[in-house]
Amino acid sequence: MTDDTFRPTELSDLECYEFLRSRELGRLAYHLLGEVHIVPVNYAVDDDNRLIFRTAEGSKLFGITMNDDVAFEVDQLLGDEAISVIVRGRAHVLEADSAYVAERVRLRPWINTPKFNVVAIDPNEVTGRRLHMHRPWLSMRG
């Protein structure tokens, strides 16, 4: 087993979006009054490759309204292999007549909120990696 085994493999854009469509839980990082915050989000990908999620009023909505620069991460860990896809982009609240999108995509909110806004993230950059993890304390014994 060579060092190459542990080198990450870059995913293509197509592979990134296939992976994003196959998952439903990601983490949103956003600005809030000069701080960086992170929160788990149930999301879906619409036909225009936008990430769609619902949110009630709160710090998340306030944060992205004040600064629309966001990052989003989705990953999956399978044994010693991991896949991670990271999206950077701009978030904006969809207007009422656009909110129908949320009815068409597979979304289940983490919390049952009767009132909600629908947010879309337009990706500027999508990167994905397939990683082979290892356990250094094992290799150190060698």
Next chain:
Amino acid sequence: MTDDTFRPTELSDLECYEFLRSRELGRLAYHLLGEVHIVPVNYAVDDDNRLIFRTAEGSKLFGITMNDDVAFEVDQLLGDEAISVIVRGRAHVLEADSAYVAERVRLRPWINTPKFNVVAIDPNEVTGRRLHMHRPWLSMRG
């Protein structure tokens, strides 16, 4: 089944740290030149309840050196229940004589990097929630 079923349960500090200690993969959100970035990180918790991870030179290290305000999220999805713990705090590179910490905690890097720095996050705020997810498109049929 009442609406209360879906209300999140707050975790105590003790439960948050127990959960953090039981996991090894989290996501770090950090500032980078006015942008927010997010990256998956293999971490461990040391005896002082600090989050410890290793990183090579790169944007992550540069970002936290320029602005030490970070957020960190760890979650677990089990069927319709999810646990998510969020840490906000300050990140700093441990000096060489403190880096021994990384030898004492259970860390496996996502990538095999021969040179690395050891970073500690001192938590300012730790919050955790146990969430019951639901599928709105099923309840809507009712």
